[in-house]
Amino acid sequence: MVTVDYSLYLVTDSSLVPHDLTFLGQIEKALEGGVTLVQLREKDLDTGPFIELAYKVKALTRQFNVPLIINDRIDVALAIDADGVHIGQDDMPLTQARQLFGNDKIIGVSCNTIEEAQIAVHQGADYLGIGAVWNTATKKLTKKTLGIQGVQDILAAIPPIPNVVIGGIKLDNGKELLENTTGVSGLSIVSGIMAAPDAKKACKELLSMIRNYVVNPMTVQNEIVEYAIKAIEHIKTKSPLVHHMTNNVVINDNANATLAVGASPIMSTNDEEVNDIAKINGSMVLNMGTLSPKMAETMSMAMKSNHDLGHPIVFDPVGAAATEYRRVHTKKFLESGTVTVLKGNTGEILYIAERGGKSRGVDSVGGNGGEENAALAVKETAQKYNCIVAMTGEIDYVSDGHRVFAIENGDNLLACITGSGCMVSSIVGCFTAVNRDNYLYATIAAILLVTIASEKATKRSDVQGPGTFRSALIDELYNVSNKPSILEEYAKIREVKL
Numbered sequence: 001m002v003t004v005d006y007s008l009y010l011v012t013d014s015s016l017v018p019h020d021l022t023f024l025g026q027i028e029k030a031l032e033g034g035v036t037l038v039q040l041r042e043k044d045l046d047t048g049p050f051i052e053l054a055y056k057v058k059a060l061t062r063q064f065n066v067p068l069i070i071n072d073r074i075d076v077a078l079a080i081d082a083d084g085v086h087i088g089q090d091d092m093p094l095t096q097a098r099q100l101f102g103n104d105k106i107i108g109v110s111c112n113t114i115e116e117a118q119i120a121v122h123q124g125a126d127y128l129g130i131g132a133v134w135n136t137a138t139k140k141l142t143k144k145t146l147g148i149q150g151v152q153d154i155l156a157a158i159p160p161i162p163n164v165v166i167g168g169i170k171l172d173n174g175k176e177l178l179e180n181t182t183g184v185s186g187l188s189i190v191s192g193i194m195a196a197p198d199a200k201k202a203c204k205e206l207l208s209m210i211r212n213y214v215v216n217p218m219t220v221q222n223e224i225v226e227y228a229i230k231a232i233e234h235i236k237t238k239s240p241l242v243h244h245m246t247n248n249v250v251i252n253d254n255a256n257a258t259l260a261v262g263a264s265p266i267m268s269t270n271d272e273e274v275n276d277i278a279k280i281n282g283s284m285v286l287n288m289g290t291l292s293p294k295m296a297e298t299m300s301m302a303m304k305s306n307h308d309l310g311h312p313i314v315f316d317p318v319g320a321a322a323t324e325y326r327r328v329h330t331k332k333f334l335e336s337g338t339v340t341v342l343k344g345n346t347g348e349i350l351y352i353a354e355r356g357g358k359s360r361g362v363d364s365v366g367g368n369g370g371e372e373n374a375a376l377a378v379k380e381t382a383q384k385y386n387c388i389v390a391m392t393g394e395i396d397y398v399s400d401g402h403r404v405f406a407i408e409n410g411d412n413l414l415a416c417i418t419g420s421g422c423m424v425s426s427i428v429g430c431f432t433a434v435n436r437d438n439y440l441y442a443t444i445a446a447i448l449l450v451t452i453a454s455e456k457a458t459k460r461s462d463v464q465g466p467g468t469f470r471s472a473l474i475d476e477l478y479n480v481s482n483k484p485s486i487l488e489e490y491a492k493i494r495e496v497k498l
């Protein structure tokens with residue numbers, strides 16, 4: 001699904017357009033003024049004319065690269081391949097709409113109460129339309145208006161989710177709303193734009209006010225992608241040594257992945273050369289997958305010598321919860337205070353965060369307990385151990401203890417080969433070795449590279465299943481590293497607001 005900027009969401013109403021202007025002209029002006037999302041809301045059109053109009057609006061929104069949402073009518077949305085549909089409480093149930101529309105499309109749901117919002121979140125809405133906040137002549141309201149406090153009460157009762165507020169919003173009260181709430185993603189406006197004599201000017205004014213309170217998610221994504229592209233170039237030009245002490249299941253793949261991105265692996269577990277390697281090292285990757293007492297001792301030595309020399313240390317607590325031995329060592333390594341990046345799967349990080357992680361052997365079992373639980377797990381653990389924490393899973397979460405990012409890239413085949421998580425740790429090692437100014441972004445960049453390489457690998461005609469995927473993944477790490485601008489096209493990163 002595309003990353004959506006909900007900041008200024010135009011909901012159309014052809015009946016409100018001033019008589020000297022046209023409906024499509026008004027939408028075009030609004031797009032020129034910067035609306036970030038458009039909903040075609042036609043209450044009285046028959047299906048045929050609705051579809052015809054929708055195609056015309058879609059042609060306009062495409063020119064501005066703005067997603068188009070269809071109000072109420074999933075059939076119309078499907079017919080014109082719109083980006084999403086908006087449904088109210090009396091429309092088709094969300095679960096059915098999702099079945100028809102699929103996971104890649106945007107589904108928004110109107111909510112007027114905490115309970116409606118909680119149900120919509122639970123059922124997987126992509127965004128909420130919260131309202132009406134104030135009275136409006138545009139729609140005959142059948143439910144109470146929320147006021148600013150009502151909006152805040154709903155937002156406080158649900159996990160972070162994209163949302164827009166609607167109903168009677170103009171420039172001044174919109175500002176008051178954004179000043180007095182936290183967690184609003186954008187404002188949804190009908191008459192304030194559709195009836196404006198100069199829709200472009202109206203939108204410009206609205207957007208410049210909104211930008212003081214709401215960050216465009218694309219800005220954040222672009223900033224990180226830009227960092228990632230430069231970070232990849234640094235790896236290739238500096239070719240850092242990345243010392244791995246990893247498990248004997250993945251050692252060859254990790255070494256090849258490290259080479260594929262332009263770094264240089266050394267896979268030694270010999271305690272007699274740890275200190276010498278540290279002197280020429282770029283970063284240290286410690287992976288607990290097949291830990292033995294001897295290796296644990298050598299890892300502790302390596303942590304100390306690399307830490308003393310200021311090298312980043314990436315720790316992968318494989319199977320952290322699985323046995324007493326692993327639990328004790330996970331704690332010991334983390335409490336050494338030397339870890340720069342803790343990278344684990346969902347079960348491992350949730351266990352460390354005491355937020356319900358489960359492992360079967362070294363595999364993560366069960367979900368992440370929802371986005372809020374996942375985001376808090378990485379954030380709190382990062383604060384506790386003063387490091388970056390990355391939790392890989394269906395969605396990857398990364399935090400430095402202040403900000404939390406979600407990365408929604410990656411192909412399902414990653415879960416079908418052994419060591420894909422370990423490979424992420426290796427690549428985090430490569431990135432942090434030569435991108436020491438921002439370990440948070442360097443970690444996100446590494447995850448982005450592996451997950452996007454996985455998406456590209458799956459699409460190849462020579463990939464028939466996990467075996468061919470495994471070697472294609474290494475090919476694509478190499479290919480994407482050689483053409484990092486590909487990240488701009490594929491990256492799906494967003495900041496999670498808690």
Ligand SMILES: Cc1ncc(COP(=O)(O)OP(=O)(O)O)c(N)n1
Nearest residue numbers: 071086087088089110129130166188
């Ligand atoms: C963004 C957004 N929020 C709320 C609504 C209202 O939807 P609904 O409750 O289905 O009412 P109608 O728009 O169908 O009259 C919306 N359309 N968009």
Ligand SMILES: Cc1ncsc1CCOP(=O)(O)O
Nearest residue numbers: 132136138167168189190191
């Ligand atoms: C569609 C809708 N749903 C709740 S209020 C509303 C209309 C908002 O229109 P306006 O922005 O003109 O007040």
